[in-house]
Amino acid sequence: MIDQFENFLKTDNLVKHGLPAFVYTSDAFREIENHTVFTNSWVFVGFAHELGEIGDVQPVTVAGKPFFLVRNDNNEITAFHNVCRHRCLKLIESSGNCGQLIQCPYHSWIYDLQGALKAAPYFGGRDRKPPPGFLLEDHGLVAVSCETWHDWIFIRINGEDTDGGLAFDKFIAPLKKRLENIDLAQIKPVATIDFGVLQTNWKALMENFIEPYHVQFVHKTTTSQPLVDHYTILEDHCLGSGCDIAEDKNKDDLKTLAVSSRFLTLFPNFVIGTYAPDQLGVHLNIPVNAGETRQRRVIYLHKDNPASEKEIQQTRQLWYDVHKQDHAICERLQLGRVSEIAADGGYLSPHWEDSVRRFQELVVESVFPQGDASCADAKMRKNNFYD
Ligand SMILES: [Fe+2]
Missing domain, CATH: 3.90.380.10 (Naphthalene 1,2-dioxygenase Alpha Subunit; Chain A, domain 1)
Incomplete structure (x- = not known):
């Protein structure tokens, strides 16, 4: 092709x-x-007014891949790959409010609104302790570059400003x-x-x-x-x-x-x-x-x-x-x-x-x-x- x-x-x-x-x-x-x-x-993906409250989430598709937008507890809209780090299930299926935590429905891995993994219950066995060497902080959700300009939300999967990509302010300048x-x-x-x-x-x-x-x-x-x-x-x-x-x-x-x-x-x-x-x-x-x-x-x-x-x-x-x-x-x-x-x-x-x-x-x-x-x-x- x-x-x-x-x-x-x-x-x-x-x-x-x-x-x-x-x-x-x-x-x-x-x-x-x-x-x-x-x-x-920088790909246009959504409208900020549709994520008006802390904990509001919205799944979006860019380049054929799943991402989601979330308004976090700093009142900022951020974007993540919409994939649980455990078995790679699509995490957010529909728009709504998830409260303070994002919970995978499969085995209840739990992330906060900043994408940090907070719990992986029973992952290491019956006693609920994580397996030796497994650190929650190493298994958070994967963020992508996200910018909001007035009501309009953009993400860029390749976050580098090199390789011909433009910094966001240069992108919107004209x-x-x-x-x-x-x-x-x-x-x-x-x-x-x-x-x-x-x-x-x-x-x-x-x-x-x-x-x-x-x-x-x-x-x-x-x-x-x-x-x-x-x-x-x-x-x-x-x-x-x-x-x-x-x-x-x-x-x-x-x-x-x-x-x-x-x-x-x-x-x-x-x-x-x-x-x-x-x-x-x-x-x-x-x-x-x-x-x-x-x-x-x-x-x-x-x-x-x-x-x-x-x-x-x-x-x-x-x-x-x-x-x-x-x-x-x-x-x-x-x-x-x-x-x-x-x-x-x-x-x-x-x-x-x-x-x-x-x-x-x-x-x-x-x-x-x-x-x-x-x-x-x-x-x-x-x-x-x-x-
Ligand atoms: Fe027309």
């Missing part, structure tokens, strides 16, 4: 067509992404700069939409979000944002698009999106939309396998926003409808890409889909972190790729 991808990169195809279809449909390529993109990057005019400390979550598992590859959902080309066609019933008012945004691993509408004159219309907006992402999977005057939306896209992605959206308003329950429901319905329009398209992309006609990918607009191309280059750079000359050549040629 990796050879197939390398051979593809030796051609001009990435320049003209974007990524080939198999990187969206192949579980073998998904596995390569698990060991590269989703291991070495997005932080673009959100400077919003006081993120003043936002509150008002609604969550759980879309469950969608029948499409995670990259299709990300690429769809960062290109404005489809908006006037796919969302003609839910938005009033002319294509000419849009532009793309490319800054390192912060990709997206924006739409500036002169007067936001329809800002009180909750049935269509008709206000100035920014649609921003941090590679690989953090998605945030800002909608004037004071609404935000964040989606969590977690790959399940090559053809399936789990998605949730949380809607935020300024904490002083006087929106009624009815108005919040209208906003929720609008976003439900917008997402469903995107899902239908992304699921059909997945269906089309199993055809041999799709083998080389399609075509990317040199204007509206440059953000998509950059996203795809980041996929390539993550899979080949040491750099690949053919990919660099592709970048240089992209301005005249129809010649």
Whole structure:
């Protein structure tokens, strides 16, 4: 599989067509992404407001592996491999509050909220003493790097800042700069939409979000944002698009999106939309396998926003409808890409889909972190790729 991808990169195809279809449909390529993109990057995994109390836990899947988030007794959210150190059972099965201790249901090994092993009852025999040489402190849960930025929780499986990985402050820097005019400390979550598992590859959902080309066609019933008012945004691993509408004159219309907006992402999977005057939306896209992605959206308003329950429901319905329009398209992309006609990918607009191309280059750079000359050549040629 990796050879197939390398051979593809030796051609001009990435320049003209974007990524080939198999990187969206192949579980073998998904596995390569698990060991590269989703291991070495800061991956968005959850929402801090869902872990509001000390002892709240939430299982999450990253790179196909089990982890869990916990709010510990220092009121910090941390993350661990979701595996008991005794027989490697998946420890946390569902979200909830575990009190002060995490107990394995199999043989009752008990950990505190810092992940330290506190008891391994009868492990050494009838008298409850640990076996000679067995120290509880050597068998605590294994932590992974975890950072919370406002309501958003990220983990990085490979905790090193070397090997091309970014320190967390550098990771969020390009997005932080673009959100400077919003006081993120003043936002509150008002609604969550759980879309469950969608029948499409995670990259299709990300690429769809960062290109404005489809908006006037796919969302003609839910938005009033002319294509000419849009532009793309490319800054390192912060990709997206924006739409500036002169007067936001329809800002009180909750049935269509008709206000100035920014649609921003941090590679690989953090998605945030800002909608004037004071609404935000964040989606969590977690790959399940090559053809399936789990998605949730949380809607935020300024904490002083006087929106009624009815108005919040209208906003929720609008976003439900917008997402469903995107899902239908992304699921059909997945269906089309199993055809041999799709083998080389399609075509990317040199204007509206440059953000998509950059996203795809980041996929390539993550899979080949040491750099690949053919990919660099592709970048240089992209301005005249129809010649
Ligand atoms: Fe869309």
